[in-house]
Amino acid sequence: MTNVNAYAALQADKPLEGYSLERREPGETDVEIEIEYCGVCHSDIHTARNEWGGTKYPVVPGHEIVGYVTRVGSKVTKFKKGDTVGVGCFVDSCGDCSNCQDHQEQYCEKGSSQTYNSYLQDKKTPTYGGYATHIVVTENFVLNISDKLPLHAVAPLLCAGITTYSPLKHWGIKNGDKVAVVGLGGLGHMAVKIAAAMGAEVTMLSRSKEKEKDADALGAHHFELTTKPENMKKMANTFNYIIDTVSAKHDYNEYLTLLRTNGVMVLLGVPPEPAPVHAGRLIFGRKSLVGSLVGGIKETQEMLDFCARHNIVSEVEMIKMEQINDAYERTISGDVRYRFVIDMKSLKNNVN
């Protein structure tokens, strides 16, 4: 075992603080990674504060991890010391069930091992995430990262990137499709970039006029205020896809009206309460309301390669590890464009 510096939440109502974490010695198929950067996902906050229930303390959040390989096990074939790599939301899965066989580890029928607040496949060894100087992960769950892109801005691709790429790919977005993105945050800004790179005509739907300039800079072709009824009326039966990234309470029906025949509205956020859906909104026009969770490992690699080809990274604001509690507050209030990323050098130099 190796002791490494980390940051942990020790209980739901306390700020995160410095923590000394034990990482296992790399086994035969393991890769040890020195973490350079880790993105700050809203899930980190929900988990640290036990807002979804089920948090097991101490919790070390972080599942948007990038860094360099420091050691590899004797049977590792895909990576070598010095490689630039990433780790996303999962660090293992059963490998046997039909979903794992189908490269959809995120839906592992026996339960995947999430990167933090979860267990390894022995169902007893807890997992700890990327707010740490190092992590050890079995090679099949380690991603290859191109050196072409600025590494710190790649980190959020491991969750926000794949979460938006996967449904666009799965539901068959084509060149020229009209795609609306609802909500311009960590997920929304990646949805705009990726959909545009896939050749879609992208419309940013927002309640706030202030977002227009950013939407434009991110590559959205159009910007429409959803607060104006005449805008909503004008857009009726317009979009092939709507990517809904909002996790606050909102009305699905008014967005379903904007879909064309056979249109698909993808939910990525979980509002606090179930939202009423009018069956007629789906029936008249054979529309689909669907959900999507992150993406599998093979698809995550495909997404990273796609982003490298298209020069896509996340828009980030760098912070030091000790700024994490302030960053959580700012994330909650939407005061970030569009993802905080922790520079792990700040943790390495700041031994508890």
Next chain:
Amino acid sequence: MTNVNAYAALQADKPLEGYSLERREPGETDVEIEIEYCGVCHSDIHTARNEWGGTKYPVVPGHEIVGYVTRVGSKVTKFKKGDTVGVGCFVDSCGDCSNCQDHQEQYCEKGSSQTYNSYLQDKKTPTYGGYATHIVVTENFVLNISDKLPLHAVAPLLCAGITTYSPLKHWGIKNGDKVAVVGLGGLGHMAVKIAAAMGAEVTMLSRSKEKEKDADALGAHHFELTTKPENMKKMANTFNYIIDTVSAKHDYNEYLTLLRTNGVMVLLGVPPEPAPVHAGRLIFGRKSLVGSLVGGIKETQEMLDFCARHNIVSEVEMIKMEQINDAYERTISGDVRYRFVIDMKSLKNNVN
């Protein structure tokens, strides 16, 4: 113009009564049909009683029409006198929009001409349905019916049949797929027959033990009471598809739980109020909640041919035209196995 015997609702709160209807002389592309049988769809009742709003009186309901060709226009190429034919929910559409070009006339962007309580494409000539001795329809909206099947039991295929066939086909049901059908009525009993004929393993989900024998006779492989929590738990993550035919208020979320990863729940009924949907139920497992409306003309012909090949007809109870008001009451209380069909001879012999 030809005067024909019909039955009409003259206002929302009055019983249907005998009515003399003018049908146009067949134009160049028209087919005149002597109606032998007409199914009684729940939509007929909603419309006759103005329960959806927008009913224009007098209304002659009926869109599950079968009979024989009596006359054809000079340019009709697909039909000749004596042919056995059917007419479903639509009698025309614009023909130009992308949905019409794609053989999805039911989603015509300019508005299809429904068989009753609608207008022809001139947007001013009212349409009157199948509770009548004759109907005149442009040949592209007339379906060919095999003489192999008992004609009276074919009638409900024109709405209940295609409404269940279309989503099963569109969402790619495969041999061996596990399909659950919710609600055993006019739609549900066709869903069971058609899904089973497509090779699916069909489970009837019901709140009433009494339906088990019928479900079995219709070809369902399993029957499960949804009122028992242990049954619902046992069926979690089981089905590839759920065909939900219920239009009463019910909880979508408990059914979504029964879907496997990538499963699809198809809504065919419109409950009186929007039903709450928990986004997490869709996200965890990449599930889809979708709607579907009837089917296009090409697909309706395909369905009729499929049913002829597989010896599928509807389970019907024959009535005379003058029994229609009683049949409406019995349909509302679920006291029909599983579709009333009007024998139009009763109308022909009973001149008002």
